[in-house]
Amino acid sequence: NIDQPASTLWYHSHVHRLTGPQVYAGLAGLMIIEDPDAAISGLPNSYGVDDIPLIVQDRAFDDDAQLVYVSRGPTLMHGLRGGQILVNGVIRPKAGVPQGVVRFRILNASNARIYTFAFEDGRSFHQIGTDGGLLARPATMNSLVLAPAERAEVLVDFSDGKSARLLSGQDFNDPMASGNMMGGMMSRMMGADFGGPTTIDEDGRFEIMSFEVNQAKAAKVQAIPVNIASAPSEPDWGEPVRERSFSMEMSMGGMMGSQNSMSINGKPMDMSRIDSQIKLNETELWKVSSNNMAHPFHIHGTSFQIVSQNRQKVAFDQTGLKDVFLVQGEAEFLVRFRKKADSTTPFMYHCHILEHEDAGMMGQFTVS
Incomplete structure (x- = not known):
């Protein structure tokens, strides 16, 4: 019996001392909870068309394209970060989206990397949900920080028909992010890409994925809602005891x-x-x-x-x-x-x- 608001969740292996390598190897997945009794939200809800999950991970691969996991020294102290960015298991993919409002359910499923998501063209987007469910109204923003395990639901308006590229800034929690000297040294020692992702500008931003408008896909929603009718009421838990x-x-x-x-x-x-x-x-x-x-x-x-x-x-x-x-x-x-x-x-x-x-x-x- 599932007793919680509609939300974007995930699950993963939790074996003590082995969680890191097991999640890194793939023992994790996304789970979407829907509430049939909630008010009609007016949000995009066609899975894979205008309601799209984005599971973002970073990984290191060796010269034979095999995953490499190392947990010692800097990677143990600061967490493991890889030089390749994957979305839904694909390195820097390209997705077709309808010419309208699209809902993305973003999960940071990386072991340690913190992302600061933003679009290359500077377009704004609208957060409508957090880990535990929907917000009462959209929050307009130009960038979004997600730490490991955090989720966010956002609306992006593609009605202008233009392509867009989703980027991230450097991980401000990684002491090796600027210059990646230690990452480069580890890469040479381990034969894998533990350095930072390839940057695309002088600010050190790197590509997550790109989007192209596909006229064959139907856009059911053409405007960002003012309020979200299906959002749960804010809990009133009273004063702490x-x-x-x-x-x-x-x-x-x-x-x-x-x-x-x-x-x-x-x-x-x-x-x-x-x-x-x-x-x-x-x-x-x-x-x-x-x-x-x-x-x-x-x-x-x-x-x-x-x-x-x-x-x-x-x-x-x-x-x-x-x-x-x-x-x-x-x-x-x-x-x-x-x-x-x-x-x-x-x-x-x-x-x-x-x-x-x-x-x-x-x-x-x-x-x-």
């Missing part, structure tokens, strides 16, 4: 290949330990902090509301329900659980840079 703090921490042991070089609140992941015990249907305020670099924090078993980032309110497009959020400094979430989890099958919270998760930046909790 308690606060919890979580600090995502790194040590230099990762450079030496230590399996427990990452931690939360000073404790590396231990499958025999329950880190928190949470009460069912009680609202809590979680204060989550990161050190050394930004970390995407993911909570299993619920969606949450972002209260603030570094004591500042977040933009409207971040006010929808989330299950992953890129913490840069300190963030505050309102969290409430409606599903139980016992000590034999606990929920988890963790950094969604998969190499960090595998190295111990994860904890377990029960809900009762």
Whole structure:
């Protein structure tokens, strides 16, 4: 029985210490939840025509076009990044779209890379959904940042009939992004493309994919809606009854290949330990902090509301329900659980840079 709003979700392998290599090798997929009882949205909804999933990943290949995965030294400390960008399993594809409004469901399924998506011609687009479902109204923007595991639904207007190329800026969370000296050295040592993607301008942007208008495809929607009728009501969880703090921490042991070089609140992941015990249907305020670099924090078993980032309110497009959020400094979430989890099958919270998760930046909790 699926009990949640319409949303764009995903699933992947979660074997402790093997999540990174298994997801990298392909054990992941997209899942779309639809709500037959929701009001008619007026949004594009013809799958593969004007409602298109975009699963974005970066990968490294050797000279024989085989995937190469390495988790040690810099790739363990900062997460693995590859030099080739794939969308739906294809390197820099080209898609035909109708001459009208098209809905893209974008998933960052990369192990570590953060993307800043934008169109080469500078056209604006409109975010209509976050991890946990639709927003009450579209949010107009020219760029979109997605950390690993984050999803966003956006509307793009192709009514002008022009082709477009989707780009990304450099990963601001990658200390090797500018110049890629270390990536180039790793590529030479491993015989694979661990350097950054090929850039197309002086700003270091690189291609994700391109789009061409196909007149044979019917465009059912010709205008961006003002409001989204099928969006769920904003939850009113009341005042939090308690606060919890979580600090995502790194040590230099990762450079030496230590399996427990990452931690939360000073404790590396231990499958025999329950880190928190949470009460069912009680609202809590979680204060989550990161050190050394930004970390995407993911909570299993619920969606949450972002209260603030570094004591500042977040933009409207971040006010929808989330299950992953890129913490840069300190963030505050309102969290409430409606599903139980016992000590034999606990929920988890963790950094969604998969190499960090595998190295111990994860904890377990029960809900009762």
